[in-house]
Every structure is written in structure tokens, then in C-alpha cells.
Amino acid sequence: MQSADRVGRPSISGRSRSTRRSAALVVVISFAAALGGAGGVEAQAPAETPAEIAKQVEILRTAYGVPHIRAENLKAAAFGLAYVQAEDYGERVVLGLVKARGEWALHFGHDSIDDDFEARRRWLRAVETYPLLDADTRDVYEGFAAGINHYVATHAAELPSWVKPEFSGYDVAARDVELATAGRARRVVEHLTGGGARARARAEAEPQGSDADEGSNAWALAPSRTKSGKAILLRNPHLSWTAGYYEAHVTVPGVLDFYGDFRIGGPFSVVGGFNRYLGWATTNNAPDPDEVYELDADPERPDHYLFEGTSVPLIREEVTVQYANGNAIGTETREFWRSALGPVVLRQGGKIYVEKVAGDGDYRAGMQFLKMMRARSLEEWKDAMRMLARGTSNFTYADRAGNIFYVWNGTVPRIPHAPGGDTAAIPAHRTADVWTRLVPFDSLPQLLNPKGGYIHQENDPFHYTNLNAVFDAKDFPANFQQPSLGLRSQHALQLIGGKDKLSLEDVIRRKHDYGMLLADRVKADLIAAVRATNPTGEVADAIALIERWDNTVAPESRGGVLFEEWWRRYSRGASINSSGVATSRAAQLYKEPWSPTAPTTTPRGLADPARAASAFAEAVQATKQRFGRWDVAWGDVHRVRIGNVDVPVGGCTGAEGCFRVLQYREDPDGKLRAVGGDGWILAVEFGDEPRAYSVLAYGESSREDSPHHADQAAMFARGELKKVLFLPKDVEAGTAERYHPGEERSARR
Numbered sequence: 001m002q003s004a005d006r007v008g009r010p011s012i013s014g015r016s017r018s019t020r021r022s023a024a025l026v027v028v029i030s031f032a033a034a035l036g037g038a039g040g041v042e043a044q045a046p047a048e049t050p051a052e053i054a055k056q057v058e059i060l061r062t063a064y065g066v067p068h069i070r071a072e073n074l075k076a077a078a079f080g081l082a083y084v085q086a087e088d089y090g091e092r093v094v095l096g097l098v099k100a101r102g103e104w105a106l107h108f109g110h111d112s113i114d115d116d117f118e119a120r121r122r123w124l125r126a127v128e129t130y131p132l133l134d135a136d137t138r139d140v141y142e143g144f145a146a147g148i149n150h151y152v153a154t155h156a157a158e159l160p161s162w163v164k165p166e167f168s169g170y171d172v173a174a175r176d177v178e179l180a181t182a183g184r185a186r187r188v189v190e191h192l193t194g195g196g197a198r199a200r201a202r203a204e205a206e207p208q209g210s211d212a213d214e215g216s217n218a219w220a221l222a223p224s225r226t227k228s229g230k231a232i233l234l235r236n237p238h239l240s241w242t243a244g245y246y247e248a249h250v251t252v253p254g255v256l257d258f259y260g261d262f263r264i265g266g267p268f269s270v271v272g273g274f275n276r277y278l279g280w281a282t283t284n285n286a287p288d289p290d291e292v293y294e295l296d297a298d299p300e301r302p303d304h305y306l307f308e309g310t311s312v313p314l315i316r317e318e319v320t321v322q323y324a325n326g327n328a329i330g331t332e333t334r335e336f337w338r339s340a341l342g343p344v345v346l347r348q349g350g351k352i353y354v355e356k357v358a359g360d361g362d363y364r365a366g367m368q369f370l371k372m373m374r375a376r377s378l379e380e381w382k383d384a385m386r387m388l389a390r391g392t393s394n395f396t397y398a399d400r401a402g403n404i405f406y407v408w409n410g411t412v413p414r415i416p417h418a419p420g421g422d423t424a425a426i427p428a429h430r431t432a433d434v435w436t437r438l439v440p441f442d443s444l445p446q447l448l449n450p451k452g453g454y455i456h457q458e459n460d461p462f463h464y465t466n467l468n469a470v471f472d473a474k475d476f477p478a479n480f481q482q483p484s485l486g487l488r489s490q491h492a493l494q495l496i497g498g499k500d501k502l503s504l505e506d507v508i509r510r511k512h513d514y515g516m517l518l519a520d521r522v523k524a525d526l527i528a529a530v531r532a533t534n535p536t537g538e539v540a541d542a543i544a545l546i547e548r549w550d551n552t553v554a555p556e557s558r559g560g561v562l563f564e565e566w567w568r569r570y571s572r573g574a575s576i577n578s579s580g581v582a583t584s585r586a587a588q589l590y591k592e593p594w595s596p597t598a599p600t601t602t603p604r605g606l607a608d609p610a611r612a613a614s615a616f617a618e619a620v621q622a623t624k625q626r627f628g629r630w631d632v633a634w635g636d637v638h639r640v641r642i643g644n645v646d647v648p649v650g651g652c653t654g655a656e657g658c659f660r661v662l663q664y665r666e667d668p669d670g671k672l673r674a675v676g677g678d679g680w681i682l683a684v685e686f687g688d689e690p691r692a693y694s695v696l697a698y699g700e701s702s703r704e705d706s707p708h709h710a711d712q713a714a715m716f717a718r719g720e721l722k723k724v725l726f727l728p729k730d731v732e733a734g735t736a737e738r739y740h741p742g743e744e745r746s747a748r749r
Helices: 023-034 050-054 074-089 091-100 104-108 110-132 135-154 169-176 182-192 196-205 365-374 378-385 487-496 504-511 517-531 537-548 560-572 581-589 609-627 713-717 728-734
Strands: 057-061 067-071 215-221 232-238 245-252 256-263 272-274 278-283 290-297 304-307 310-313 315-325 328-338 344-348 351-357 394-399 404-408 446-448 454-457 638-642 645-648 662-666 672-677 680-686 690-696 737-739
Touching: 050 074, 050 135, 057 074, 067 074, 074 091, 074 135, 074 245, 074 256, 091 104, 091 110, 091 135, 091 169, 104 110, 104 315, 110 169, 110 315, 110 328, 135 169, 135 365, 169 365, 182 290, 182 344, 182 351, 215 278, 215 394, 215 404, 215 487, 215 504, 232 256, 232 272, 232 278, 232 394, 232 504, 245 690, 256 365, 256 680, 272 680, 278 378, 278 680, 365 378, 378 394, 378 404, 394 454, 394 680, 404 454, 454 487, 487 504, 487 517, 504 680, 504 690, 517 537, 517 560, 517 609, 537 560, 537 609, 560 609, 638 713, 645 713, 690 713
Parallel strands: 067 245, 638 672
Antiparallel strands: 057 067, 057 737, 215 232, 215 454, 232 680, 245 256, 256 272, 272 278, 278 394, 290 304, 290 351, 304 310, 315 328, 344 351, 394 404, 404 446, 638 645, 662 672, 680 690
């Protein structure tokens, strides 16, 4: 890639017996078992063999190994996507499907069996609902399974000997099944069983606020805010660098032409990207999808409860999982109990506690994403979203028609009572006591083409997504998120919330802003607190450095390492009250905690100057001891290390107010290696033809011997992106390798 293209700085052999909700399910499960369980490929075998499907798809690898998959139909396209994922991630893709059908313990021992029971139940639900999926979605699932089978058959030497090419569409579909489990109700159960103190202690130990950095950034700019007069979209997820984002372009003439990120192991998991007409990005949100209800057990009939004046039986589900037991195979069977409202999470004191979860059993997430990927207009895209098969995530959208759109998406119940939260179970005696409907998609918080021409989302609740159209919390039910606006979000507003017009390249440069907003808010108070102690020696010199510091974490900047060490020590000194955990902690940290009356200028100042000064003196010595000097440059400590690449990088946590978010882990030499946060970045402008840039920090392949394992790492560290090749002529011109799945590398051209 030329610099001109860069901008910016074994099948299951056991059997399962189930007492299910309907005779139809028993029939489906029995049919699957008769075919040999999860590996029942014969039931879904396509007319073509994998080798024949391979001839229907061509893979073009461009610079940095990005696969452009050209196929005759959706099945062949998914076949190609599975094959290239396996080429680049090998065993991880294959073992993901083993796990999806509940066979992990069969190969890795009894320690893994808990997860297998959950996976097996998801798989059973996938089998039950598979005929209800539309033909196109089934084609994708079956094509993906066939692609993995083809890879296994042609690369047996690099995989465990027990892996066989017998995966099915069921196995792939199971990854997209939503299933309620008792884990959601953990804190309510702890409260009911006297473990409330443990729950509070765990809550106090967890990161506070809305920003744990497992989220994303997303921007959309309307034509009124861009130099080209075209809408612009930025997608920038912040997960671990092992999360498996995978850049690819999938084309089926007249059916699909989509470029974006897929997650390793499947064709549909949380897809984001664009086609010729539109695109979208996701960021994490926190809808409240469930309530725990307290039912009266029937004292006269075991395993029954009283509801609507009658005795209703609980439903017993029995699932058997196999596990490796030395050289033998063992089996374990567990019971799972459900009510008509949802799974049983606790029985005690004549009560049966059940959890009713929105989206429980939903199997249509892949079908929804496929519709979104094929949409050609906002209305078509919204029509797909109205399925509500994806139960979480903010969606930020832009299109060629010039629209920008935002929705706080979620499967949220319309509850007829106050929410129970994490501590209360709601008594339920009749249908009127429980929720029975979801909030419709069109009633969820959303914005279309808001004044100011921008949308920003950084995982905070929806209220301040555009400051010209602030949502009033009183307009929404109590089980919706309450207002907050973290430092990262406030930083985003500083970057795009004005009136200036931006080019696509400008957006990319601003996305890489190195400012630490926390320093802007508290540095003056820190300096005053330390100066009030009449410091001498290194402490005096160090506070002078902080005064000169530019408040950035740019690689060459000096001061950020010391400031971050100080903040860590100052924060640890804050006491946490068991009531109002986040608020009380904020009050111990800031002179002015965050307030909805000043949402973009708080928090600010320091609550405890004496503690701040003491922590600073400690930080000077700790930084010097750890890194050899207290005035060390940020990039001397913070590194991108992938393969043979070892280069400085700028970025810090969102909790510190960085928009360029990075998470680090200490290496044996004491340096801090980036392991999460920014990693996949995509920016696209929707003209007559889309124009886009992207970067995938950890490369297209996890294989250390691949030329595409570390070839984007240095570019990423510099804040640069590569040009996206989307148009057919550009893909052809940039093709470095062209082949059909299964061809030997020597036969490729």
C-alpha cells in the first residue's frame, strides 16, 4: 500500500432426553439424535459437495491480506468467509464450533462441563427453530459449516486428530441463539439467600461508572457538517485484541455487497460496516431485559406453582453432556426447570423464583443482520431492526441519501410495576402482575438528522447523544438507563460537537486526538495542592513538569505517565460507601462530581487536596522506580508489540477521558503492551460510491508466521489508516492473490 493511501496520524455421540414445552420439540430433538446428534450433516447435506461449492466462490486477497469474497450465491459466500477465517485463525474457528454444540468437555475434560450444558441447550434451541429461519439465512449457516468442513478436510495435519469435517448449520446457528440463564439473576438470588453483603462487596470492587472500556466509539456526521456534503460514519470498537474482529468484503451479485467486520467463528456476530447505500456502527449499552418474579409454590402438588387461581406444572428439561474421563468417556445429566414465565432460579420458603427475560430463546439475530446488510435505504434498515432480534447495542447509522440516525436498541419489557433491580423479586399471582410485551422499536430512544448534524456514542446512555436534542429521562420508563456522560463522551463532544465542517480525513485525525480530559479537569487543583506543601527536590521538579505538560498522551509527551500513576494512587485512597457506590466514590474524588445540570463540564476539581499531594509524592518515587525516571515519555513506556513490531503508541483509558482508548498489560521488561481498546477502526463517506479507510491493529491473521499478522501494527500505532478497496476496479487493481478455497498456495495466482 502506498503512503498516499494512508491518512492521519467431533459430532456428539451421546443422547439427550428432554421433557419440553411442546411435542414438536421432542420430535425435532429425536430426529437430530437419530442422525447422530450435533454432527447430523446428512440431514442438511447440500446438493453440492464442499469441493463443488468451492468452485462457486473466488477469494481475492488485497494488501494487508484483506479477503474480498466473490460468490455466486449466499451459501458459497458464507463458505468462502468460513474458509478465509480458518486460514487466518485456524484451530480457533474450528474449536469455536465444537464449543457451540456443547462438546468442549468431551475433548478437554470435566472442568469444562458447565459451559457445555449452556451451549448444548442453545444448540437444542437452534435445532428446534432452524426450520423457522428463512432460506437465505439457512444457506449462510450451512455454507459457513461447509466451508469449515472443507478446511478441516484439506488441512487435517494442522488440527487435532479428533476434529472431523462434520459440522452442520445447526452448530453455526447455535452461536446466534439467545438463552436465559440463572446467571442473570445472580444478585437477586444472593440477596434472597442472605448474600447481599457479598453482592455489595463485589459491586464495590468492580470498575465504577459507565466506562469500563469494553465498549466503542461511534460518530455520524450529516452532510451539513462535512466538506464534501456527504454523510460520514466512524466505527471504532474497544474490545480486547483477542475479541476476533475480522475485516472482509463479501459480494454476491445482485444480492449482497458488504464490507466490514465479522467476528471470528461465525458469519453474523455483531456485524458492523457498510454497503453502497448505508452503514452502521454499534456501541455497548445496558438495557434492562429481565425481571425476577416470586411465585407461590403449590403446597399440594410438587413442582407446581399457583398462577391465575390454578396449579401450573413446572417444565423439567433434562440435558446430558459427555466428557473425557481419562481414556474413557463419561456422561453427566442435569435438570433444568422452567415456568411458563422463564427459568427457575431459586426455590425456598414455599416460593419459586423465576426470571422472565426479554428475547429468551430468540434465534433470529443472524436473519436480522443479513437483512440489515442487504438494506438499501433507511426504511429498509429500520424494518430489519424492528425484528428486535438483537437485544442490545446502540446503533449509529449514516447513508448515501444524507441521513444520520441513532437508536438506543434493546429488548426492553413494558413492566406494569416498579423495576426490581438487582435486589428484589416481584410477587406475581396473575398475568397482570408480569410484563407481557416489549417496548416497540419505534418507541426506543432515537434521533434522525438532529440539529447540529452530528451523532456521538461512547457507551453512555442515550440522553446526550446530541446536545441539541437532549432526551428527558422523565419521558422514559424506570427500567431505561438513567442519564450520565463520561469523560470520553465529553471529549467526543469537544471533537465533533461544534459547527466546523470536516472531511473524511479530518474525522480520522480527530479520532486520534491524544488529549486526556481528566487532566484538563483536575490538573490545576493538583498543582495547587502540591505547591501548598512547599515541595522540594524531585517533587518540586516533578510538579513543574506536570505544569508544563500538554495534557496529552501522545507518544512523545512527558508528564502523562507520572500523572496516571498519581491518579491511580489518589483514586485508591477514596473510600466507598456501601450505599450509592458510584456517587459516593465520585464525591471522594472530585470537588464537583458529574451533574446533569452541567453535563459537559463536570466532574472537575479535587475533593481531597491533602490526599492528592501525598499521592503525588508517592507517584514520583514509584514512577522513577518502575521506569527509571519520573519524566519518562509516554511512548517509551506504552508500546504496540505484535510479531517483530515494537513501537511507541499514544492512548489511555476512557475513564481518564481519552478518546484514543487503549488498554495495556505489563510485559516482563516493565513496558506496557497494548492489549485492547482501539484495534479496529473504519471510517466511511457515503458519496455516489463509498470512500473509506480502515485499520486492524492486530492484523488479519493470528498466525505468527503469516505476513498479515503484524503488517498493520506500526501503521495503527502512528494513527494512520489504509485505504479501503471496495469498488470492483479497485479490488482488481489491488489484488495480490486470487484463488478458490482449498487450492494449494502454489496454484494461486
